[in-house]
Structures are given as C-alpha cells and as structure tokens.
Amino acid sequence: MSVLVITEQRDGAFRKVSYEALSEGKRVADALGVSLTAVVLGDGVEGIAAEAGKYGAEKILVADAPELREYTVDACTNVLAAIIEKEGPAAIIMGASVQGKELAARLAARLNAGLAMDCIDLRVDGGDLIATRPIYGGKVLAEVALSGAPQIAAIRPNAMTVTETAAAGVIETADVAVGETRIRFIEKTVDTGKADLTEADVIVSGGRGMGGEDFSALEEMAGLLDGAVGASRSAVDEGWRPHADQVGQTGKVVSPSLYIACGISGAIQHLAGMSSSRVIVAVNKDADAPIFAKADYGVVGDLFELVPAITEEVRKI
Numbered sequence: 001m002s003v004l005v006i007t008e009q010r011d012g013a014f015r016k017v018s019y020e021a022l023s024e025g026k027r028v029a030d031a032l033g034v035s036l037t038a039v040v041l042g043d044g045v046e047g048i049a050a051e052a053g054k055y056g057a058e059k060i061l062v063a064d065a066p067e068l069r070e071y072t073v074d075a076c077t078n079v080l081a082a083i084i085e086k087e088g089p090a091a092i093i094m095g096a097s098v099q100g101k102e103l104a105a106r107l108a109a110r111l112n113a114g115l116a117m118d119c120i121d122l123r124v125d126g127g128d129l130i131a132t133r134p135i136y137g138g139k140v141l142a143e144v145a146l147s148g149a150p151q152i153a154a155i156r157p158n159a160m161t162v163t164e165t166a167a168a169g170v171i172e173t174a175d176v177a178v179g180e181t182r183i184r185f186i187e188k189t190v191d192t193g194k195a196d197l198t199e200a201d202v203i204v205s206g207g208r209g210m211g212g213e214d215f216s217a218l219e220e221m222a223g224l225l226d227g228a229v230g231a232s233r234s235a236v237d238e239g240w241r242p243h244a245d246q247v248g249q250t251g252k253v254v255s256p257s258l259y260i261a262c263g264i265s266g267a268i269q270h271l272a273g274m275s276s277s278r279v280i281v282a283v284n285k286d287a288d289a290p291i292f293a294k295a296d297y298g299v300v301g302d303l304f305e306l307v308p309a310i311t312e313e314v315r316k317i
C-alpha cells in the first residue's frame with residue numbers, strides 16, 4: 001500500500017503545488033504507515049523525476065511519452081487510471097490547480113473514487129483520510145471523510161507547507177500505454193512575463209477604488225515584492241484588468257503568504273477567493289469597509305497616497 005502523489009510539471013519543471021502535494025503526501029503516508037509514490041507525467045521528464053525524492057517519495061513512477069508533452073485531460077486520465085489500478089494506492093493526492101481540478105474530477109469519475117477538492121488540510125483519523133475544505137464561498141470549513149478506495153484529495157495551491165527530506169527515491173518506468181484519446185493538442189498561446197496568480201507568494205490587488213485602468217502603482221509594488229497583481233470583479237468588469245487577474249468566487253482562489261487589497265470593499269464573493277491568505281493587508285479610505293474585518297493589518301486612507309508611500313518603504317528593505 002502507498003499514498004500516490006500525482007505531480008504537475010510544465011516545460012520540464014515541477015510546479016510549486018507539486019512540492020506541496022509531495023510534502024503533504026509524505027505526512028499522510030507516515031500517518032497511515034505506508035510508503036509514498038510519486039508519478040511524473042510528460043515527455044522527456046526523466047531528468048526531473050529524482051527531485052520528487054527530495055520531498056519524501058520512496059518510489060517515482062515516470063510516464064514518459066510524446067503524447068504527454070502537452071497536457072490533455074484524456075491522455076493523462078488514461079495513463080493515471082492504469083497506474084492507479086496497478087498500484088492500488090490507499091490515497092491519491094494532487095494539486096487543485098486549474099489543470100489538477102480538471103484531472104482530479106475526470107479521474108474520480110473514471111475510477112469511481114471519492115474526491116475532496118480544494119483541500120486546505122489533510123489528516124488521518126483511525127486509518128481514514130479526513131480533508132478540510134472551504135465551502136459556501138469560504139464562509140464555512142467542512143471536514144469530509146472519503147469512503148471506499150481509492151480516495152482522491154486535491155489540495156489548494158499555497159495552502160500546505162513544503163518539507164524537504166534527505167532521502168532519494170527509486171525511479172521506475174511506468175509501463176502503461178496512453179491508449180485511445182479524443183482530444184488532440186493543436187496550439188498553445190502563453191501569456192509571458194506574468195506571474196501565475198495561484199502560485200504567487202505575494203499578491204497586490206486593486207478594486208473599483210483604483211478608479212481606472214492605471215494599475216502601475218500596484219504593479220510597481222508587486223514587482224518589488226516579487227509578486228503578482230490581482231483584481232476584484234468590479235475592476236475586471238470595468239475592463240481595467242483581464243479576467244485572468246480576477247480573485248474571488250468567479251475568479252481565482254488564491255492563498256499567498258501576503259495579500260494586499262487596495263480599494264477593495266471586501267464583498268463576500270471577493271473574500272471567497274483570498275480569505276485563506278496567510279497575512280491580509282487592506283488599504284481603503286472607508287474605515288467601515290468589510291475588508292477590514294478580514295484583514296490582519298488595515299490602513300485607512302487614500303490608496304493613491306498610501307500605495308506609493310508603502311512602496312517607498314518596501315524599496316528601503
């Protein structure tokens with residue numbers, strides 16, 4: 001028996017959520033008293049496989065095939081379902097990234113498995129895997145237990161601690177065929193130069209209070225903090241920012257170490273996307289804005305004065 005972690009890589013490098021899934025997988029495997037197996041999918045990914053061992057994987061299964069060069073849900077599902085049927089893991093842990101959410105749902109349907117999506121905590125109780133996941137737009141934290149086997153838990157990016165180990169895993173080839181697929185990859189267009197919001201450690205977001213499409217003050221601050229710029233839906237609806245930047249119920253769910261909300265009132269739909277951030281800072285001219293109830297630090301005042309002043313302080317660090 002093992003805990004199986006499905007890693008995610010892009011262009012031959014693991015995505016951050018893979019390290020989080022491996023570290024959490026190791027903790028769950030230890031609690032269950034079983035070993036940890038990692039799966040690495042792609043084309044020419046053997047070189048990165050050993051890295052999974054540094055996060056606790058005793059066995060690393062590599063599925064390397066030209067058909068897996070670009071992610072398609074049906075090719076990955078075919079390969080992973082075959083691996084899971086062979087390995088018979090006690091639990092499967094993966095990232096609830098955009099790709100991971102699609103894949104987890106497809107795998108659960110294919111394997112008739114229980115699935116807990118967007119988990120922010122996992123624990124083992126009497127041999128059962130218990131997952132904590134936000135529901136009702138983050139207003140309530142639900143603890144759910146999965147029955148039957150296999151059980152799949154998809155973890156929210158940035159929510160779990162990464163722990164390195166001194167161990168090295170054994171790399172094996174996963175001898176499974178991609179099989180018949182109904183999706184053909186044609187082309188991808190990459191928005192270069194922008195940090196991925198769901199993986200960013202720092203997010204500086206702007207709302208309607210920005211008053212227009214000039215987000216340069218936020219971009220400057222985010223640049224200094226090595227972070228990304230996000231937005232409320234109002235800012236997106238106004239056409240000031242692309243939808244890809246939207247944080248919230250109908251945008252991205254983010255859990256950075258630091259979330260700075262500028263000119264955002266703190267509507268429940270926005271909070272649904274960022275309330276699990278480790279530290280929340282709010283800048284708003286209205287002292288009664290609901291965002292202050294969620295914020296760890298609040299600054300009441302005009303963002304057009306405060307943001308450049310904070311940026312200046314950050315520059316001194």
Ligand code: FAD
Nearest residue numbers: 207208209232233234248249250251263264265270285303
């Ligand atoms: P407002 O609520 O208008 O707040 C602007 C804030 O800026 C105010 O608090 C004001 O005091 C402050 N301000 C103004 N000028 C300044 C200044 N110069 N300096 C400092 N502060 C200033 N919203 C999301 O964000 N994400 C979602 O995913 C989302 N999904 C939704 C889904 C549904 C089904 C629905 C119904 C709504 C959804 N919304 C979402 C919209 C949400 O309800 C709010 O309307 C929206 O979040 C408000 O955005 P805002 O805070 O930028 O604007």
